[in-house]
Each structure stands twice: as C-alpha cells, then as structure tokens.
Amino acid sequence: MNLFWLLSFYPCKEEQPVKSSKRNHMRKVIDIFPPQNYFLGKAEGKNHRLKLIKKIIFLCFVICLNWVGFSTVFNTFAAFSDYEKSWQSISLGTLDFSILPGQDFSPPITPLQESFKTIDLKSNGNLDFQYQVEVKDAVDSLCYSLTLEDDLTNIPQPLTSFISATTIFPNKPSWQFKASLLDGNLNLQNQTCAFKFVFSGQLADANGFSDVEEIGNRILAGQWGEELLINKVYYDVDDNHGKESKNEWIEIYNPTDKDISFKDWQICNKEDCKSIHSDVSIPALGFALLSHDGSTWSLYWEVPDGVLKINLGGLINDGWLDNEADSLILKNPEDVIVDQMNWGIPNPEWPNYNSDLWNPGCQDVPEGHMLARVPTGLDNDLPSDFKDLQLPAVEILVPNGGEIWWVGRTYPIQWLATNFNGPDVDLTIDIWYSRDSGRTWANIVKDTENDGAYNWRVPLIIDGYLTPSENARIKVVAKGPENFMIANDDVSDEDFCPPIDFEFLTLEELSIVMNFGELKQAFGGSLIEMSFQQFLEPTPSLENNPGSDNNAVDSTIPSQEPVSTPASADSAFVAEATSAKEAASEGKPEPTPETTPESTPTPEPTSSLEPTVESTPTPTPEPTPEATSEPTPEITPEQTLEPTILE
Numbered sequence: 001m002n003l004f005w006l007l008s009f010y011p012c013k014e015e016q017p018v019k020s021s022k023r024n025h026m027r028k029v030i031d032i033f034p035p036q037n038y039f040l041g042k043a044e045g046k047n048h049r050l051k052l053i054k055k056i057i058f059l060c061f062v063i064c065l066n067w068v069g070f071s072t073v074f075n076t077f078a079a080f081s082d083y084e085k086s087w088q089s090i091s092l093g094t095l096d097f098s099i100l101p102g103q104d105f106s107p108p109i110t111p112l113q114e115s116f117k118t119i120d121l122k123s124n125g126n127l128d129f130q131y132q133v134e135v136k137d138a139v140d141s142l143c144y145s146l147t148l149e150d151d152l153t154n155i156p157q158p159l160t161s162f163i164s165a166t167t168i169f170p171n172k173p174s175w176q177f178k179a180s181l182l183d184g185n186l187n188l189q190n191q192t193c194a195f196k197f198v199f200s201g202q203l204a205d206a207n208g209f210s211d212v213e214e215i216g217n218r219i220l221a222g223q224w225g226e227e228l229l230i231n232k233v234y235y236d237v238d239d240n241h242g243k244e245s246k247n248e249w250i251e252i253y254n255p256t257d258k259d260i261s262f263k264d265w266q267i268c269n270k271e272d273c274k275s276i277h278s279d280v281s282i283p284a285l286g287f288a289l290l291s292h293d294g295s296t297w298s299l300y301w302e303v304p305d306g307v308l309k310i311n312l313g314g315l316i317n318d319g320w321l322d323n324e325a326d327s328l329i330l331k332n333p334e335d336v337i338v339d340q341m342n343w344g345i346p347n348p349e350w351p352n353y354n355s356d357l358w359n360p361g362c363q364d365v366p367e368g369h370m371l372a373r374v375p376t377g378l379d380n381d382l383p384s385d386f387k388d389l390q391l392p393a394v395e396i397l398v399p400n401g402g403e404i405w406w407v408g409r410t411y412p413i414q415w416l417a418t419n420f421n422g423p424d425v426d427l428t429i430d431i432w433y434s435r436d437s438g439r440t441w442a443n444i445v446k447d448t449e450n451d452g453a454y455n456w457r458v459p460l461i462i463d464g465y466l467t468p469s470e471n472a473r474i475k476v477v478a479k480g481p482e483n484f485m486i487a488n489d490d491v492s493d494e495d496f497c498p499p500i501d502f503e504f505l506t507l508e509e510l511s512i513v514m515n516f517g518e519l520k521q522a523f524g525g526s527l528i529e530m531s532f533q534q535f536l537e538p539t540p541s542l543e544n545n546p547g548s549d550n551n552a553v554d555s556t557i558p559s560q561e562p563v564s565t566p567a568s569a570d571s572a573f574v575a576e577a578t579s580a581k582e583a584a585s586e587g588k589p590e591p592t593p594e595t596t597p598e599s600t601p602t603p604e605p606t607s608s609l610e611p612t613v614e615s616t617p618t619p620t621p622e623p624t625p626e627a628t629s630e631p632t633p634e635i636t637p638e639q640t641l642e643p644t645i646l647e
Helices: 002-007 022-032 036-041 043-081 141-145 295-300 507-514 516-522 532-536 569-585 639-644
Strands: 097-099 115-123 129-136 146-150 167-169 174-181 192-202 210-220 229-234 249-253 266-268 273-275 287-291 308-311 326-331 337-343 370-373 386-389 393-398 410-418 428-434 442-449 453-457 473-479 487-491
Touching: 097 192, 097 210, 115 210, 141 146, 141 192, 229 326, 229 337, 287 295, 393 473, 393 487, 410 428, 410 473, 428 453, 442 453
Parallel strands: 287 308
Antiparallel strands: 097 115, 115 174, 129 167, 129 192, 146 174, 192 210, 229 249, 229 370, 249 287, 266 273, 266 326, 326 337, 370 386, 393 410, 410 453, 428 442, 428 473, 473 487
16 A cells, blocks of 8 residues: 555656557666666756655655554554463562660769660561671770670670670660779769760671661769768657757768768758868768767767767757758868759759759658668669668567576577568677666677577676676667668666576686686776675575576576675676685585584684775685695686585
8 A cells, every 4th residue: 555655656757558568668667767878968867866866765754654653553562462460479578777766874983883774776677687786986095994794695894895795686676784984093083985886787697688777875984082972861850769959860971992081061951051170081981970969879879980970060949951851962172062862842942952953852751761872872863862761670579577597508589670671681680788777788799690589698798798687688789781870779678687607607707706806806896795604595506497508598497586686796796706716715615514604714703704805815725724634625617616506
C-alpha cells in the first residue's frame, strides 16, 4: 500500500501503450536512469536529476516514519505479553541501633564516692547482632586517675583503655557503668574527664552489615580537701534524752584522710548562724557533735572519747531546730556553703533560704528518731541520702535485781535487743558492771554478738575495779551498725549481790587476797572495823551453795542473806582479805572446831581488829612460837584456800 502511494507521485511524461517487447522495457529503464550523456549536456537531464534526488529523500523519510510506527506496535505487545507470578514474599534484613538519651555520670566523684551511669540501646533493624563498648578520646588528666567497671564482667579497668567483653543484642540492651577515683591528689578536685563511649555492632558471622554509635560522657570530680558533711541531726528530742531547749544535736563528719580545722566554721538553721570560735579540729574520718548543752553527752548519750564535742550555747526555749521544717547549712571560714540539708517544705521567706534547698526536703521523723546519712558520708546531694533511724530497744532479763552471783563462778547475762532499722543480728552488744548501783561502771565485754546471752565468770577485779558488793548492777548497750549514736541501753532494775567464793578464785586472785596491803593502798586505804569472829561466822560454806565446775554456767544459786553489810564494796573486800591473811600468817590453814577466837593466839587479844598498813604484820614463813612448838610448813597459794572453808 505504501509502495503504491509512493509510485503515484512518479511524474511520467506521457502514457505509452504497453508493449511486451524487450525494447520497450529497456526504454522505461533509460527513462528512469538516463545515460551519462544525458546528465552532461542537456538541460532536461539536469531537471530530471533534481527530481530524482527529491524522490530519494522523500523515500527515506517515508521509510523512517514507517519504522517508528512499527517499533511502537512491537513495544506495546512486549509490555502486555510478559506476566510473572510468585507465591513467596521477599524482604531485606537490616542492622541498625541507636543510643537512648540519659543522664550523665553522677554524683561527683571523690576518693570515697563512686560515680554511676546507665546507657540503654534500641534496635531499629530486624537482625540480632553482637557488639562491644570501647572508650575513646579520654585525654583529660582526671581520666588517667579513674577506673571504669561495667555490669557485664564487673572487672575494673583503666578508663583510658577500657574495652568491654562482646555480648549479643537483644540479650543485653542496657549497661551500668561505675567509675572510681584511685588518686586522692587535691589537684584533681573540681576537674572533668570527658570521653566517648563507642558501641560497635556487626552480624554474628562477622560478615555483612555493621553499625557504630557514639555517645559523649563527662565525669566531674568533687571536693575532698576541706570537705565536711552534715551526717546526722537529732531535732525532735524525746523525754529519755533531755529537752529540746538544750539537747538537740548535730553530727558533722570528716570524710577525708586528714584532720580539718573547725575554727571559724558556721552552722546555720533557717534563721541564724552560730560560729565555732574554738581552735579545734575534726579528726580524719572522725566526727564532731554540736549541741547547746554539755548534758547532751554527759547524761543522755554515750559518746566515745575520740569524738569532738562542741557546746554551741545559747539555749532556746522551744529548741533551735524546728520539728516541722528547717534547714542546716554548713559554711567554711570563707563563708562558702560546703554542705546543706533540710526537712519538710522550705519557705522562701526564711532568712537563710536559698534555691538549692530540696523541695520537698527529707521526711519529718517522729519524736526520738534522727535523720542520718546511710551509709555514713553518702553524698548524692539528694533527700534520699538521709534515712529515718530509730534507736534499738534493749531489755535486761538476768540479773535484774535480788540475785546472788558468787565471785569466781560463771553465770549467763541475758537480754533482749531489737533493731528497728534492720536485722537484729546487725546489732552489737557492750556489757558493763557497777558495784555502786550505777554511779560508776567497768566494762565486761565490747562488741559481742546480739545472741541474747553472755556467759560471765564473775572476777574479783575488772581492770582495777573491785566486784564484791551488795549493790551491783549490769548495763547492756545495744549498738546499731550505722555508728555510735545509734545506741540504747538498759540497766538492772534493782541491785544484786556478788560475794566471794574463795574455792573458785584463781591463783592470781588468791595472791591479790594475800597481798591485801597493796590492795588497800590501790583503792584509797578505806578500811572498816570488823572483828575476826564477825568475819568468820557469816562466811558462807560451799555446802549450802551447790555450785558447778569453774567454767560451767551456774544460774540457779539459792538466794541467801548478804554476807555482811560493809560501808563499801572495797572496804568489805579488804576486811575479808585481812582476816584471811592473818589466818594464813598464824600457820593455821585448817582451823578446827576447838580453835576459837578466844584460844587463838593473836598479836593483840582484843575484841576488834582495825587493820591498817602500819599494824598489819608482814607475811613470813617462819613459825610463831606462841602458836606451836613445832615448825609450821611454808604457806603456798593452794593452802590459802583452806581458811575460807569454815563451818
């Protein structure tokens, strides 16, 4: 069709009749393609040539146009002739994680205070991966004095070269880090350690996808050179510990390894300040107690000798500290706030109010309780640093009055102690003995377990303190683990009596009895008048007091009347020792019923004996001529026991 359309434009000169001869056919060919001479000399040939060129150009245009058309048709058939179908879904795995925002390391680090940080990871992909943490760019001087520990291995490493063990996500999406300061160099105070945590993750086969995330960190160093802390405050005084006008107290703690001068420091409440004018120092890792009256520690609290006690003076009728809401501010001599704390809701109208007070503050505690840092020196600058502490409760069960506990025998001291701040076993027990109804005390044992009983052999002397008396009492002190101020005690309700059982005295105690002269001088030379017969008659026989072995516990001795009623425990004991000494010096270790005070030769045959240093005969092994004509054997410590068994 296109070919016919092209031929229809062919310009023929004339229509010639169609002939079948070969000659006619050749003529037509010559007409289309004329011979060479046709082009060379004839004008008609020139025109014909131009027409031919036009025909060729037109022919090429038509061919191209048709080619474009055919191509379009073919492409259309290709688009509609390709059809694919699949019964499976195809997806692509990804490894991508990120670090969630969080707080930086806190609290400020010191040699006694560690710093902590938590980091959480989030996976944004759909593949599990293995990863590890590494510290980079830690170049500050403080960084080289720090160690870093993670909760995966709990092994401290130098911070500057820290690399964790490899773990798997999602098995460990969170990290806990702990930084510690090993160097107490004062030049490190208030410095900063800046560094990066680099988390590197990759597929478990170590091929394929990987991801790296970084997070910046800062560890701040606090102060420890001149740092003091408000460690405890007792502001709501109960009846057992005095009055609020006099016996409130504040405990200051020195957490450093050196003594700190406390001169010209100030302690302030919400309204005013009190200065420390005395030239005193708080010992390293030691304490100072501040109160308005010395009776606080002389009458109501047992305070160790090493604790600095400061009387602030200026008694206030209703107390210096408000029970509902108040603040304590500690300032150094440069008037810089070193530490502060508060309880209740602070009021901006307080004269000493500042914006750094906690709102709300620590919880208000009941009467008789205290606010205390637990453990001692904990300083996160948070109200939660302080805990409500209650004193332990303690009750003496035995001896509680009326018992007779013989010197030389063993008895169980029994008590019941309760810890309101933790397990009862956390308490430790101190036990004390008094021979004068509680006016003076000697320590029996310190820091024994709170198991409810302590087997005590009643000695003749406790560190130079005589025990024989009819006015004896026991005191049990229960102490909490926090420190010495968390303590309470109980004393026997009534007196009990510990007379001497000579049969159970040790050789050392018997030797002391023999050397009563030295004993008399050591205890002030206080003697009483007592006849020798008075001493012998009331001496108890062991037959009437069934005892036990020397190390056994004897808790059921029958009650008896006191041996005597001396003016004091020491003088009674010296009188007994004097009589025993005289009996031994006369060479009569085993007196018989026939031997009576009347027939017994004495240096001065009088009805009463007044022992003094001057009139006391000195011990001698030589026989007394008036007593016997035969030689008297030498007295040994064992023989000194005989005169006590009098019937």
